[in-house]
Each structure stands twice: as structure tokens, then as C-alpha cells.
Amino acid sequence: MNDPDQEEISKRRGIYLPSFLIYGGVSGLYDYGPYGSRIKDNVIRIWKDMMLSEGNVAEYDGTSLTQISVLKASGHYDRFFDYSTECENCHTKFRVDDLLEKRNIEVRLDQDYLTRALKEDNIKCDKCGGELGEVKIHKLMFQVEQGQNSDPLFLRPETAQGIFVNFKEYYRFFREKLPFAIIQVGRGYRNEISPRKALYRLREFNMMECESFFDPENERWVNEPPDSFKVKMAANTGEEFFISPREAYERQIVKSQPLAYFIGKSFQFYVRIGLDPDRIRYRQHKKDELSHYSSDTWDAEALTSTGWIEITGIAHRGTYDLSRHIETSGKDLYAQRVIPSRKVMEEVVEIDYGLIKKKFVNDAPAVISALKNNQDFVTIKGEKIKLAEFLIKSHVEKIIDRENFIPTVIEPSFGLDRIIYSLFDQNFTTRAESGFNVLRIPSEISPYEAVVLPLMPNDSLDKVAREVFSQLLAKGGRVLYDESGSIGKRYARYDEVGIVYGITIDYDTLKDNTVTLRHRDTREQIRIPIKEIMNYVRSSPWNGKKN
RNA sequence: GCAGGUGUUGUGUAGCCUGGUAGCACAAAGGCCUUCCAAGCCUUUAGCCCGGGUUCAAAUCCCGGCACCUGCACCA
Numbered sequence: 001m002n003d004p005d006q007e008e009i010s011k012r013r014g015i016y017l018p019s020f021l022i023y024g025g026v027s028g029l030y031d032y033g034p035y036g037s038r039i040k041d042n043v044i045r046i047w048k049d050m051m052l053s054e055g056n057v058a059e060y061d062g063t064s065l066t067q068i069s070v071l072k073a074s075g076h077y078d079r080f081f082d083y084s085t086e087c088e089n090c091h092t093k094f095r096v097d098d099l100l101e102k103r104n105i106e107v108r109l110d111q112d113y114l115t116r117a118l119k120e121d122n123i124k125c126d127k128c129g130g131e132l133g134e135v136k137i138h139k140l141m142f143q144v145e146q147g148q149n150s151d152p153l154f155l156r157p158e159t160a161q162g163i164f165v166n167f168k169e170y171y172r173f174f175r176e177k178l179p180f181a182i183i184q185v186g187r188g189y190r191n192e193i194s195p196r197k198a199l200y201r202l203r204e205f206n207m208m209e210c211e212s213f214f215d216p217e218n219e220r221w222v223n224e225p226p227d228s229f230k231v232k233m234a235a236n237t238g239e240e241f242f243i244s245p246r247e248a249y250e251r252q253i254v255k256s257q258p259l260a261y262f263i264g265k266s267f268q269f270y271v272r273i274g275l276d277p278d279r280i281r282y283r284q285h286k287k288d289e290l291s292h293y294s295s296d297t298w299d300a301e302a303l304t305s306t307g308w309i310e311i312t313g314i315a316h317r318g319t320y321d322l323s324r325h326i327e328t329s330g331k332d333l334y335a336q337r338v339i340p341s342r343k344v345m346e347e348v349v350e351i352d353y354g355l356i357k358k359k360f361v362n363d364a365p366a367v368i369s370a371l372k373n374n375q376d377f378v379t380i381k382g383e384k385i386k387l388a389e390f391l392i393k394s395h396v397e398k399i400i401d402r403e404n405f406i407p408t409v410i411e412p413s414f415g416l417d418r419i420i421y422s423l424f425d426q427n428f429t430t431r432a433e434s435g436f437n438v439l440r441i442p443s444e445i446s447p448y449e450a451v452v453l454p455l456m457p458n459d460s461l462d463k464v465a466r467e468v469f470s471q472l473l474a475k476g477g478r479v480l481y482d483e484s485g486s487i488g489k490r491y492a493r494y495d496e497v498g499i500v501y502g503i504t505i506d507y508d509t510l511k512d513n514t515v516t517l518r519h520r521d522t523r524e525q526i527r528i529p530i531k532e533i534m535n536y537v538r539s540s541p542w543n544g545k546k547n
Numbered sequence: 548g549c550a551g552g553u554g555u556u557g558u559g560u561a562g563c564c565u566g567g568u569a570g571c572a573c574a575a576a577g578g579c580c581u582u583c584c585a586a587g588c589c590u591u592u593a594g595c596c597c598g599g600g601u602u603c604a605a606a607u608c609c610c611g612g613c614a615c616c617u618g619c620a621c622c623a
Binding site for chain 2: 007008009011012013018021022023024025026027075076078079082084086092093094095136138140141157158190192193194196201291292293434435436453455456459461484485486487488489490491492493495502504506507508516518523525
């Protein structure tokens with residue numbers, strides 16, 4: 001039997017669908033519908049809870065529109081343009097900067113220059129020797145006009161930069177103690193050349209990013225990498241391991257302790273939201289795969305029906321971003337560390353204004369400005385005057401017990417849409433006996449905790465069911481009500497969108513105030529009193545169970 | 548972005564070649580019936596991706612655009 005078609009179900013059942021569909025849609029843009037939005041929010045909520053529970057993590061929420069200077073500093077602006085050319089004979093595409101670099105020809109990001117360079121150096125197709133076509137530009141960031149004469153703004157290609165530029169706010173918030181981390185959930189925008197596979201490659205996408213900051217002399221997270229479980233790891237040496245994150249660090253397969261920690265943390269997160277632990281692996285980037293800012297990156301990948309796909313990148317960004325922002329903005333984004341205190345004598349030079357006024361009443365300003373210009377002499381009324389005598393030099397004892405440093409950054413960056421895509425891919429199953437679809441996601445990810453169903457829409461069953469529905473809503477339950485269609489049809493309807501519990505109001509309910517509780521995965525039923533529904537649904541041994 | 552293919556009610560599709568009232572199944576809504584896993588019967592809603600052209604007449608033929616699929620390239 002074929003796997004259920006995720007996109008078909010998602011569209012039909014309001015999980016996600018292409019944006020602006022009535023006008024034909026836009027490539028790379030997708031919306032979440034009534035069920036999908038709730039699933040997405042649940043994933044975000046759990047992620048935030050897990051990150052914030054570390055104790056030294058705080059949240060940031062920045063704008064999507066980003067100032068050009070930020071992106072110039074971060075290095076994204078230089079990669080704003082992708083210059084490509086195509087062989088007119090065999091239609092192979094090349095990046096023009098690659099072609100020039102290979103031949104040791106200077107690369108300038110300028111269309112005219114690159115076109116000329118290709119012609120003048122008579123560069124041909126690397127594959128077949130054919131003529132190369134014109135140089136085409138592809139903009140990789142979305143540009144937005146602002147006002148009339150102002151600089152344009154850009155839609156952020158990652159949420160991280162907003163965090164880096166606000167580093168000092170958080171440094172103070174955490175009482176100037178490292179390590180700490182800042183998390184942000186938000187949208188990023190990349191003008192992908194060809195978006196594909198529904199949620200897999202989008203032009204506007206949801207990211208959950210965490211920037212953790214360290215003293216490079218003590219690059220350790222507050223907690224140790226877990227060793228209670230093992231994960232699959234593929235190092236860029238070609239070696240593969242199945243070991244705990246702690247062991248991976250101890251054996252230096254993962255060189256950085258926090259990086260190993262976040263590998264463990266992300267794994268716990270995936271398992272909690274319902275990804276299959278056997279279908280998750282961590283793969284280290286090869287040297288030529290690394291981003292411009294990273295020295296070491298491990299991707300978390302999920303195995304889906306289309307192969308392993310990247311769902312999270314855990315990158316060691318070093319001091320790259322903060323140093324770039326220090327350099328470009330001229331602002332202090334340093335952290336400080338306490339060092340053994342030592343005394344230094346510092347020479348302090350002050351101008352003796354009293355003496356100057358006394359000696360030169362009207363010419364005092366000329367003398368003062370000469371001093372401020374660091375001149376040694378000044379000529380007043382034809383007389384050359386030595387200025388040294390108007391300076392008071394003293395020695396002050398100073399205690400130095402701090403020094404500046406640029407923190408290093410380790411960034412786990414979770415691709416929310418890809419995680420949801422993998423979650424559906426791994427958890428949509430078809431019942432062998434009936435052919436109906438079941439979305440087996442954990443209850444806390446489910447769009448609703450339960451659905452209230454009168455066995456029949458009459459005999460006052462519907463009336464009682466509505467009462468039960470209201471009671472559950474009043475208790476804060478995430479519940480739905482449905483009386484339309486046969487009971488079996490309704491069970492199937494909610495199986496398909498992942499709701500774990502069916503609460504059926506039947507004829508026994510009228511007698512003894514109990515209901516039938518039916519489980520999505522096992523289809524088993526039990527009776528429990530109305531009063532206990534909420535409690536049971538939230539704490540039941542069935543919760544999250546799979547079979 | 549290139550090459551090839553595809554686009555028909557909410558979903559899956561027939562019809563296109565050979566132009567002439569757009570059909571089926573499921574889903575959904577209303578009704579009858581019905582005491583736990585998509586039952587049955589009646590009724591209803593709802594569609595030719597968008598724009599232009601050819602033609603008396605276009606879902607059908609032609610052109611352009613958009614979207615999707617596969618491959619290539621791209622993925623900072």
C-alpha cells in the first residue's frame with residue numbers, strides 16, 4: 001500500500017496549503033490552516049519550554065525587516081547576488097565567481113565586470129568547451145523599499161542577526177555572566193531559486209533559533225551533554241557512530257561541549273514531539289559545505305520517504321558575528337572576564353587652566369587650543385612659549401581586574417516547517433484493515449486534545465454532549481464538538497488529523513454520567529466519569545503511545 | 548532558472564487526440580434511518596489555473612503567464 005499523500009491530506013483537511021491559492025498561488029509560500037496552525041503552535045510551545053527550562057535562556061522577538069548595515073556586517077550582503085551563466089551548447093549552469101576563481105582571475109561582484117572577464121579571458125564551458133551565455137543575477141534576499149530616499153530594507157535571511165546586535169541588552173539581563181543563550185522564533189526569508197516539496201524548501205519559513213554565548217577560554221554549557229540515550233552520528237571523516245552525546249564529546253568526535261549538549265537537547269525535543277528516534281541522525285558538514293561564518297556544523301537530519309532531510313543546523317559560529325558587528329558599528333559588544341587583579345601606574349595629564357588665565361588673560365583661548373592640538377609651542381604676541389609648563393602630570397594607581405573578549409557562539413537553528421514536514425511524513429499511517437489514515441502524533445502536539453461526540457445527534461444525547469463540551473472548554477480543554485455523520489465516520493475524521501481521544505456521549509451517559517473514551521491508535525475504549533475526562537486525557541497512560 | 552511533463556467542484560479523477568449541454572467516486576451540507584469504528588436511502592452545494600487569440604462555438608486548438616511534478620543547477 002502506498003504511503004498516505006501528506007500534501008493531499010494537508011490540503012483537504014486544513015493542515016497546510018499553498019498560499020493565495022484562488023489566484024494561482026506563489027511558489028515557495030505556504031499557509032497553515034486550522035489544524036496545522038495549532039500543531040505548529042504546539043511544537044513552538046514545547047521547544048520554548050524546553051529551551052527556557054535551561055534557566056539561563058531568555059527570549060528575543062525582533063523585526064523581520066533588517067537594516068542594510070546589519071547584513072553588510074554579517075556577510076549576507078556580499079552573498080546577496082548569485083552570478084550565473086549557462087553553456088549555450090550543453091546547458092550546464094556555472095557560478096561565474098567559481099569559474100574565475102578556478103583560473104585565479106579577480107572576482108568583483110559586478111555584472112559588467114564579470115561579463116567582460118568571461119569574454120576577455122575567453123572562458124569556455126568546463127564540461128563541453130561550448131560558448132557561455134550572458135551573466136545572470138539572482139537576488140538571494142528580498143529587498144523592500146522604505147520611504148522615498150532612505151536605504152532599502154531587507155527581509156532577514158535568518159533570525160540570528162537581530163540577536164547578535166542586541167547582545168549587550170542580554171549581557172546586562174544576565175548580570176554579565178556567561179554562558180547564556182537567547183532564543184527567537186520567527187520567520188526568515190530566502191529567495192530560493194527553486195522552492196520544492198511543499199514545506200521542505202520555502203521562500204518564507206519559520207525558524208526557531210538559539211544563540212548561546214561563551215567565554216572562548218571556557219566553552220562549556222551549564223549542563224553536561226546527556227548520556228542516557230544514543231544517537232546516530234556521521235562525522236565528516238566518513239566514520240559513523242551510535243553513541244551518547246556525552247561520549248561523543250568525551251571522545252572528541254564532537255569537539256565542542258555545548259555543541260554536543262545541543263545535539264542531545266535537540267534529540268530529546270524531536271522524540272518528544274513524535275519523530276522516530278531511529279530515523280534521526282546527526283551529520284557533520286564537510287569543510288567545503290560550511291557556511292561563511294562557521295568552523296564546524298552538525299546537521300540534524302530526519303529520514304523521510306524522500307530520504308534524509310536537514311531539519312536543524314547546529315553551527316559553531318565562533319566569534320564571527322560579534323566581531324563583524326564590533327568592527328562595522330564601532331560599538332562595544334565585548335564581554336568581560338575577571339582576571340587576577342594587578343596594579344598599574346597610569347600617567348594622567350591635565351591642563352592647568354588657572355595658571356594659563358593668570359598669565360595670558362586675553363590670549364588664554366589660543367593657548368588652550370594649542371594644548372588641545374598637542375602642540376609643544378605656541379606663539380603669542382611674537383613670543384614663542386613652551387607649553388609643557390601648563391600641563392600637570394601625575395601618576396595614578398589603577399587596579400585592573402577585568403579584560404575584554406568576544407564571546408564565541410554556538411547556534412542550534414531549527415527549521416520549524418521542515419520538522420513539521422518530517423513529523424507528518426513519519427507519522428501518517430494507513431490502517432491496513434480499512435485503508436483510513438491516522439496521524440500518530442503525541443497528544444501534546446495534537447491540534448486538539450479530544451473531540452466530543454454524541455453517539456446520535458438526538459435523544460438528548462446531543463444536548464448532553466454540548467454540555468460536556470462547554471464544561472471541558474471552561475476547564476481550558478482544547479476540544480472540538482461534532483455530531484455530523486455516523487460515529488465511525490467521525491472517529492476516522494479525527495484520526496486523520498491526529499486527535500488522540502474521542503469522547504462519546506451514549507445512552508449509558510444519560511444513566512450514570514460516564515462517557516466512552518476512545519483512543520486513536522489502539523481504537524480501544526474505556527468508560528470514565530464525565531468529571532474525570534480532562535484529568536484522564538492529560539495524564540493517561542495512553543498519552544503519546546504508539547503501536 | 549533550464550529541459551520534459553501536468554493543471555477539470557473540497558479531494559481523486561473521466562472528458563482533450565477528433566471543438567458543440569462537463570460526468571463519476573469520495574468528502575461536505577440538509578432530511579429519513581441508525582445504540583460505537585467512513586452503513587443505507589432521498590436531496591443539495593460545488594469545478595474546466597489565469598489572460599489573450601482562432602472559431603458561429605474552446606475544458607478541448609494556438610500564444611503568453613502562474614502553479615505543481617521529475618531531472619539539472621542553486622540552497623549563503
